[in-house]
Amino acid sequence: MNLKDFIRSIPDYPKKGILFRDITTLIKDEKAFAETINQIVQRSKNYKIDKIAAIESRGFVFASAVAYLLNKPFILLRKKNKLPADVHSIDFELEYGTATIEVHKDSFKKNDKVLIIDDLIATGGTAEAAAKLIETSGATVVAFIFVINLYDLGGCKNLIDKNYLVENLIEFPGH
Template sequence: MNSCADLIKEQVRNVPDWPEPGVMFRDITTILQRPDTFRKVINAFLERYGNQEIDVVACIEARGFILGAPLAHQLGVSMIPVRKEGKLPWRTVSRSYDLEYGSAVIEVHEDSFSEGQRVLVVDDLIATGGTMLAACQLVEELGATVVEAASIIDLPELGGSAKLRDNNYAVYTLCDFSDS
């Protein structure tokens, strides 16, 4: 039987030169198309976090929503969307960050987290770490504590997971892809 990491590596679609030349995009939609693999991914996260004290799952737009919603549901905790700038309808706090191929801004409602809440931050992958780092910083800016930054895939050669650890955030991923 294949491990979850093996299934992910076998089933993720590699899309070269998207969204721009030189970028290898790791497309998880092929995992989502397979209910057995998607279930294994969610169960792998539940196995890790099911016995931890977590109050909120913060899900980064957009693929983080896909992972975080069932995870929050199964953990019986709140789900908070971390959105691209201009997508939330109420007062927000925001943070800008750099991407592998540009820069962007993410935001959350200013009442998303309460003082002392323990938050799991979730996205589909960690590349340069900019999005995940900005999300973790927003959680802390609003008084909560980041339990861990979690994703399906780590792209270690782009340095994102190292950047998160250098900023004192614990990181958990199900597998990593190396371009070498």
């Protein structure tokens, strides 16, 4: 099964010049969704991990299923002011401004080995911020697994240049 066949491309969304890669067409097909989860699970088994983390919000769709199948704790990396207890937070740059992500301070223990799963990587700014946030907690990011890599936007290369292990299931150009 070619997972690329299940990704809808929407031109000029959310603004002119962007070709949006839509995962909703993949997750609404039970066989494609199952295949995606199975591929992530297989790749995850290449790493010794204690916990799985995902970036809000589409990463939650994939990571929660993988965490369940691997019997690992699932940690939410959320947008600012979405978590009720004490948090670590990090601000980072986006192409169109700044953003903040947070995690509960009690989510990670020192030396926890963490796998980060997300739906898509573009420039890598959010992924890099997620890694720094986890490292602030004393844990180690073992690897990233993305469903989609927009290869010409440089996000994977950015993470690899910072010595992170990175995998993706499918690739598209970002433009």
